[in-house]
Amino acid sequence: MTEQQKQIGGGRRTIGDFSPKLAELTDDILFDDVWNRAGLAARDRSLITVAVLIAGGDADQLGFHLRRAKENGVTETELIEAITHLAFSAGRLEAMTAITVAKQVLAA
Template sequence: MTDQPRQVGGGRRTLGGFAPKLAALTDDVLFDDVWNRPELSARDRSLITVAVLAAGGDTAQLGFHLGRAVENGVTQEELIEAITHVTFYAGWPKGMGAMGVAQKLFTD
């Protein structure tokens, strides 16, 4: 799985001046290490991340990760289907909230 683009975080850019340690952990551990491990492709990691965020109702982070998923090769149709699937396991309100985020992202 080495033919994929290197995943880079934006922690320092968005939070570096306010929460430098969290920004460094986001960039250096989560993205530079975990996201770039070869056992899963960035595409698979994106699909998993979107599903987990949707299931947890974490819509504040979902918009970013939907965009990242598209960059990593997940199609809009696949993301809509993943959120639809998650809705039945995680709960209707969480699924509807996640789909609202996706709709805003894909129609704006």
């Protein structure tokens, strides 16, 4: 696997003043450790994360991870195709919610 940019979380920046422990766990374990393991490329981790968020109907976190996926090399076309594919695996309503979020995020 080629060298990739280190993934950095934003927990401390976004919720650190309100929930310091959750921010610490998010930044230090999820991002600093799990996201930076050598077993999967950040691009693949992003696609997996986006798929799980769509399947779970988690529109609140989806915008952040769509942007992160683009930063990690996933194209807009691939993200739209993944959402379309998930309409038949995760549910049409979840896909419709996700495509609405994607349209807003990717247009920005």
